[in-house]
Amino acid sequence: MISTRTMVGVLAALLLPLLLAAAPAQAQQPGIRLDATLGYEGMYRPSTWTPISITASNSGTNAQGTIEWKAANSSAVFSQQIDLPNGSQKHLALNVQLPSSTRSGTLSFISGGTTLAQITLRADELDSDQLLVAVASSDSGLLNSLSGMTGSRFASARVAHIALADIPEHAAALASVSALFVHDLDTSAITEAQRRALGAWASVGGQLVVSGGSGDTTVAAGLGDLMLVDLPGGYQQATLKPLASGAAQQAGLPDAATISNATPRQGSSPRYSSLVYTRSTGGGQLIFTAFDLAALRGWAGEAGFWGGLLENHRIQPIMQSIQQYNGTSSWFSLDSITMLPVWGLFCIFALYILALGPVNYLILRRLRRLELAWVTIPALAVLFVAGIYVGGRAMRGGTTQIFQVNIFQGGATMADGIETSYTGIFSPNRDSYTIGFDPQTLLVQSAGDDGFYGSTRISGQYLTDDTGMKLWNEVVDIGEMRTVVSERTAANPAQASGKLRMTDTSLSGSITYSGIELEDAMVVHSTGNAQQLGRLRPNETKTIQISSTSPSIQSISMSETSHVRRDQILQALPYQMMNQPTSAFLIGWQTTATIAPTINGSPSQPQGVTLYIIQLDTAGQ
Structure with missing residues (x-):
């Protein structure tokens, strides 16, 4: 008779090779070497783009793969494709975002699912009031x-x-x-x-x-x-x-x-x-x-x-204040997407009850075939479900809809600024999407209304290659609006010059505008008081006179589009402006979306607006 100990030993011998085969490969290839510095000598600000300066070298056989970064306290993975032939040494920068309280993360070279090299990088979070x-x-x-x-x-x-x-x-x-x-x-x-x-x-x-x-x-x-x-x-x-x-x-x-x-x-x-x-x-x-x-x-x-x-x-740059604003999903209006009203649902439900009960009974009774109720009741239920499904799909449309709010920020006399794009993706079905932008653009997924850019909810799989940066295979539920945020350096199309005199509560003088035509333009004091300029055209000169009695930016009504709530966007501005004492801004809109992403490899045409926030040069500060 075989003892229990012997049986356990035999099972262990049989299962051990299988367990080893199933374990993730972490083999180190001696020829691959990674050296890197995270951020600025390890220092970073949470939920802000942070560069990792990387040197990758290979003294072994040719290798192709990706360099991947993962913070210890985040599910997000940032990666970049790289070829490392024998004898090569390459320098690259991988831009990542780290959540608050990150202490370390791993940087790996992965080829064919096998980790060939891996190092740990330490992270040192900067306090919000540290320079x-x-x-x-x-x-x-x-x-x-x-x-x-x-x-x-x-x-x-x-x-x-x-x-x-x-x-x-x-x-x-x-x-x-x-x-x-x-x-x-x-x-x-x-x-x-x-x-x-x-x-x-x-x-x-x-x-x-x-x-x-x-x-x-x-x-x-x-x-x-x-x-x-x-x-x-x-x-x-x-x-x-x-x-x-x-x-x-x-x-x-x-x-x-x-x-x-x-x-x-x-x-x-x-x-x-x-x-x-x-x-x-x-x-x-x-x-x-x-x-x-x-x-x-x-x-x-x-x-x-x-x-x-x-x-x-x-x-901190002004862009961080806007990025940390909660509730960006409220910027997008779904009014342009046909939705069944509540009263319509009640009507369908009432019709369903009538058809399933009295109507079905009266017809079968007239035909003297009440025994067929066990067939007609399920058939009616299936018919109504199918009708509601088909009708819902028809109302939502069968294609993915893309909405976009672009915010350009720059100085009045500077050639370049930063353009931040909030792209909302409305999905008619539960589906996975790969969202891509050009190589000059960085991309991250919105963390949601309960902590956008300020929480630890940085998630997603990000890959950078020759065609740009992509968010891979992100699942969007049926009828859901998913927001991604992209940033890039962009030429300043809204330059202005002038002579302005500013105090803590007032702004006076004139500006000469030399940029593109803007709608609903205004000049805003850092107190939130504003002067409306209306449509601002190239080479126009405007006299500016703002005081503490001028209307608040929050009280000024905006001309709305069918896709974007401009008033909701402006709600974010007074707070960040008041963090910037004695400053003045030229603000204006264009009804165009300037950054077109690819969706599952195909070009898209977003519907949206661009808001220009141009900080003016002032005197008397």
Whole structure:
């Protein structure tokens, strides 16, 4: 007789190979190597686009696959296709979003379902009132004193050192950074996409600081219109003592330093005896120091000086305030989609009861075939269900409908800004969708009305390849409206100039508009008071006079479309504007959708509107 122990041993021997075969493959291929940095030296802001700078190398056999990122506390997977031939080394940036309280995540190279390499990256979440300062310099100790910087609008600061190659090509991936210092590096190496991203980021709140001194032309080489001065060449020696007024600290400032000869461009203002030049970009600012930034090393007032110069601008770009607004699904109107009214449902239900009961009974009684009730009752039930199903499908339509709200944000005189698109997908059936955008666009799924962009509900499978970024196989229920959010750097089509005088409660002067034609245009003070301009056409000049008695933006009625509730969108604006003291915005609409996604590989034609939010340059702040 076979003992129980023997039987267990035999079963274990038979099942062990099957269990091993069913286990997920995690084999490491010795030739594949991953090195990466998450965010800015590990620092990130939750639910904000964060770049992962990756170096992938292969000393083994040819490999094709995807690099995948997954945060430890999120179900979302962000991946990018990559080919790694033998002997190759490739650098790439994978843009991801991390939920709040992320401490780590895994970055993997996966080929054919097998993980060939995997590393763990640590994440350090920034507090909402912390300023993140990025420094691009060959000097790893430059400006480290700024970690002790404080200001009236932020509690503390963090400093991250980055390479020029790590500057994202998407402006949205710079959203965590409040200020970027560029020092002693050759910016001719940056790409056009990086330069445009910097300009768009600066137009919505970023602050770009460029160092002068003996290496000024090298630092300025690739910045183009982001330079606020011309450098004709030549230097002079001058004291840096005038900077003391910015920090009430003179001891430690050099008596002599190399100063760049600089000619300010239009809109630039010299400060501190022409040692510093500044220019407003709408939401942010450009800064040029005629001296080498390293000249302030050892000055006790360095952190206080920069804290005072940077604190008058908001910590986070305006786009984050809009993204964190709850209830974006209320922006879309389903009135254009025919739905059966409640009274119609009651009528159908009453008709069903009459047909199944009295009518069926009277007909069968007249025919003297009451015994057929067991056939007619199920037949009538099937007939009504089929009719309701067919009628419902006919009313909803048989095709997926795409609705879109685009919000463009930029500075009045800046060439580029950031365009955020909220795309609503209405499905007539329960179906899965792959939603794609072009390579210049980042994509994430809305987390819903109970915490959009602010909660930990970042989900979905995202793949980036040569054709762009896609959300894969997302299931949308019958009659459901699913919202996805995309962001990209875009040219500014609504530029304006003028002379405006602003106080805490008023705005006066004039603006000259040079952009595309806008509907329902208005100028809005940061208090929420507004002046309606109506239809705004190119080359028009408007006189502006806003005071505390001017109507509130919330009280102004909008001309509605059949697809989008403009009034609901405007509900999001006063809050984020009041977070931006003494600022003014030009707002206007176009009844067009500017970003067309692909749905299951086919082009779509969204129905929607575009809202332009242009921050105006003001004086008297």
